[in-house]
Amino acid sequence: MFIDNRFTDAISGRWFPTDDPARGKPWAEVAAGGADDVDRAVVSAHRAFVDPAWSRMSASDRGVLLNRLADLIAGKSAALAEAETRDNGKLLAEMRGQMAYMPRWYRYYAGLADKIEGSVLPSDKPDMMAYTRLEPLGVVAAIVPWNSPLLLTAWKLAPALAAGNTVVIKPSEFTSTSITPFLELVREAGFPPGVVNAVTGTGAEVGAALVEHPLVRAVAFTGGEAAGMAIGAVTGRRFIPTTLELGGKSANIVFEDADVHRAANGIVGGIFAASGQTCVAGSRLVVHRSIAAEVVDRVLMIAKAARIGDPMDLSTQVGPVTTEQQLGKILRHIDDAKRAGAEVLLGGGRAVGGICEDGWFVQPTIFAGVDPGMRLAREEVFGPVLAVMLFDTEEEALSLANATDYGLAAGVWTRDLNRAHRMAGALQAGSIWVNTYRTSGPMAPFGGYKKSGIGREGGQLAIQQFLQQKAVWIDMGSEGPPPFVMKL
Structure with missing residues (x-):
């Protein structure tokens, strides 16, 4: 001390x-x-x-x-x-x-x-x-x-x-x-x-x-x-x-006019960087139905190729979670989502092999078919677990994004500047990122709405x-x- x-x-x-x-x-x-x-x-x-x-x-x-x-x-x-x-x-x-x-x-x-x-x-x-x-x-x-x-x-x-x-x-x-x-x-x-x-x-x-x-x-x-x-x-x-x-349960909202390549990088960085252990983790992907398949496929491609391993190795892209208690909590959330009927697109368990055998590693995990009422859509996991939800209209996207007790951050992916400003004004969150995610600086206030x-x-x-x-x-x-x- x-x-x-x-x-x-x-x-x-x-x-x-x-x-x-x-x-x-x-x-x-x-x-x-x-x-x-x-x-x-x-x-x-x-x-x-x-x-x-x-x-x-x-x-x-x-x-x-x-x-x-x-x-x-x-x-x-x-x-x-x-x-x-x-x-x-x-x-x-x-x-x-x-x-x-x-x-x-x-x-x-x-x-x-x-x-x-x-x-x-x-x-x-x-x-x-x-x-x-x-x-x-x-x-x-x-x-x-x-x-x-x-x-x-x-x-x-x-x-x-x-x-x-x-x-x-x-x-x-x-x-x-x-x-x-x-x-x-x-x-x-x-x-x-x-x-x-x-x-x-x-x-x-x-x-x-x-x-x-x-x-x-x-x-x-x-x-x-x-x-x-x-x-x-x-x-x-x-x-x-x-x-x-x-805590947070932040939404990454991808509209039909978004740059898919750029959005996919931001989605992956928002949830799998730091093994999802950030309060602003973009743990909910809220994506327009017309481009959902394209966006999810690109996210899957990047996430599947992620190198899991020793965080001291500069080539590692996904490291362990910090505590054994947190490991158990994340795995329980994953099991609960499976029982609730969410579809596992990637991962879904503990990472194994090499250093992962002894350490506290979780596979990058993506669930589709997530209903807004599921625990996975409502509760903070604080781990590398992404819930995918679809929308058809801007109003529906806003409703899904705000349908949480938390309000720390949100991402908006669109080429429409008017829409970006509308969403920034209507989202109930303390930090709004447009066409980027998970950035900060000492000059910007940081904090949350609601819980x-x-x-x-x-x-x-x-x-x-x-x-x-x-x-x-x-x-x-x-x-x-x-x-x-x-x-x-």
């Missing part, structure tokens, strides 16, 4: 194993933190928040530190990518690109750090001046999932620090090792002790204690719906700001979520306030 700029064991002295998903066996041990460790970290963060070394640091100097951290990440991006791949099984080819791009998040918020501005308000009282101040909240709990640990840490850490908060990071218990080399860079960048901390352990012990801690003044969480609901219940009771980025969460990460709005606004009134008149009544 990392507390007060020092790496430390858990107070209990306990450790737990973390697994290599490509080989299905432990490869490292992680400190098993508990409530006492959370208290150490939060107290350290609170002490740093009120310490002049951080609290009186200029916003420009906070930006300097974030830019320095970005430079250090850029210099170590290859090593960070290898750490991520070993720990969560994502393709090294993707993680290299992700880690090389990650510094842009820190640079974006470094640039915003000294753009946090209050304003002078137009007063209807000639002898009164009113203005606003934007101030940091305090200690922020950043709770991060296992599918993209360091990138999703950046989405929370960069704006929180730029706003002047201090942070305690809780990485997933399944992917806690890549945070260590990253925190070495945080310390090297020169952040004062206690500004950034990390406590490893389970959600039940560390996560719960962190959310409940009285000195934690905000929570930023990415993860599953059930955990998000539990966190929201606690933070609602505590009246502290919370951002929740939860996909509340709040946004990315963009200028994200930094506002780590600030509180204060109104200041100054009486410049000679008479002062009247007794017993409000001055209006």
Whole structure:
């Protein structure tokens, strides 16, 4: 763990194993933190928040530190990518690109750090001046999932620090090792002790204690719906700001005028990249009946040729899923879809042979004949499983796409610009991609509608979520306030 700029064991002295998903066996041990460790970290963060070394640091100097951290990440991006791949099984080819791009998040918020501005308000009282101040909240709990640990840490850490908060990071218990080399860079960048901390352990012990801690003044969480609901219940009771980025059941909508080759590539990338372990996975292919056969055939051709194997091999195109629990969940969803009458066009089970024998690999799987009422069409699988549904009209496509409790993302494939704008306006999702899929950047807000969460990460709005606004009134008149009544 990392507390007060020092790496430390858990107070209990306990450790737990973390697994290599490509080989299905432990490869490292992680400190098993508990409530006492959370208290150490939060107290350290609170002490740093009120310490002049951080609290009186200029916003420009906070930006300097974030830019320095970005430079250090850029210099170590290859090593960070290898750490991520070993720990969560994502393709090294993707993680290299992700880690090389990650510094842009820190640079974006470094640039915003000294753009946090209050304003002078137009007063209807000639002898009164009113203005606003934007101030940091305090200690922020950043709770991060296992599918993209360091990138999703950046989405929370960069704006929180730029706003002047201090942070305690809780990485997933399944992917806690890549945070260590990253925190070495945080310390090297020169952040004062206690500004950034990390406590490893389970959600039940560390996560719960962190959310409940009285000195934690905000929570930023990415993860599953059930955990998000539990966190929201606690933070609602505590009246502290919370951002929740939860699940998705995103639709890739292909119209009859789409570029089929381009759409097929986007469909495959949207569901089989990262083995489907992205919250924005395009797990529902909603395709116009007139071109459905052509689109599905091309998707099948690409998916059948996908190379499944060791994620450290740069030629691998489909790696393992990250946890054994997730493997079981995906296979249960596949079996349920078969029983419900969906037609298996590809895959439909666990991948075997070679490294797949021991690791947690699922075949790229495509189901046709999926009814909107099936679990496969309604529930998040978080794996490489695609459900194909057909439509005849634009209205029907929109109805199918919106017929879910989630609303994180959607893809629209069409050459008709007017249609693209209509769909972008009518789809109930936080990110809409037109003729592309699964792309992001620090300048764009990211978050969901409905059960996909509340709040946004990315963009200028994200930094506002780590600030509180204060109104200041100054009486410049000679008479002062009247007794017993409000001055209006």
